[in-house]
Amino acid sequence: MDSVLRAAAMYVALMVLFKIAGRRSLADLTTFDFVLLMIIGEATQQALLGDDFSLTNALMVIVTLIAIDVGLSLLKQRSKRVSQLIDGGPTIIVENGRILQGRMRHARLVEEDIMEAARSSQGIETLEQIKFAIIERNGKISVIAKEQS
Numbered sequence: 001m002d003s004v005l006r007a008a009a010m011y012v013a014l015m016v017l018f019k020i021a022g023r024r025s026l027a028d029l030t031t032f033d034f035v036l037l038m039i040i041g042e043a044t045q046q047a048l049l050g051d052d053f054s055l056t057n058a059l060m061v062i063v064t065l066i067a068i069d070v071g072l073s074l075l076k077q078r079s080k081r082v083s084q085l086i087d088g089g090p091t092i093i094v095e096n097g098r099i100l101q102g103r104m105r106h107a108r109l110v111e112e113d114i115m116e117a118a119r120s121s122q123g124i125e126t127l128e129q130i131k132f133a134i135i136e137r138n139g140k141i142s143v144i145a146k147e148q149s
Contacts (some may be wrong), residue, residue, distance in 0.1 A: 007061045007065050038110075049061065094127065099111060117143050
C-alpha cells in the first residue's frame with residue numbers, strides 16, 4: 001500500500017512541476033531537456049520503489065500510475081474545467097504581425113522560437129507575414145499566415 005501512495009504522490013508532484021515548467025518544456029526536447037528528463041526518471045524510480053525492488057512492487061507501482069492516468073483522462077473527457085486545469089488551452093502569442101509580449105514572457109519564448117515555427121511550417125520569412133501564432137496545448141507553435149493580397 002505504501003508503494004501505491006508513493007506512486008500517486010509522485011504522479012501529482014510531477015504533474016504540478018511540469019505544469020509550472022510550462023508547455024514548451026516538453027514540446028521539443030533538446031539534449032539538455034533529455035538529460036534532465038533521464039535524471040528525473042532515475043530520481044522518480046528511487047522515490048517510487050523505495051527499498052522494495054521486487055517485481056510485485058514494481059508492477060503495483062506501474063498499475064497505479066496507469067490507473068491514475070486513465071482516471072484523469074476519463075475525468076478530462078467529462079469536465080472541461082478539469083481538462084483546462086490539466087492541459088491548459090491554446091494561447092495566441094502573435095496577432096496580425098504583432099508580438100503579444102506579456103504572453104511571450106509567460107510562455108518563456110523569444111521571437112526566434114516563433115520565426116523557427118513559421119519558417120518550418122509555412123515558409124514565412126518575416127513577423128509581418130504572420131496573422132496568428134498560437135501555442136497549442138501540447139506546447140507546439142502553430143502559425144497562420146496572412147492572406148496574400
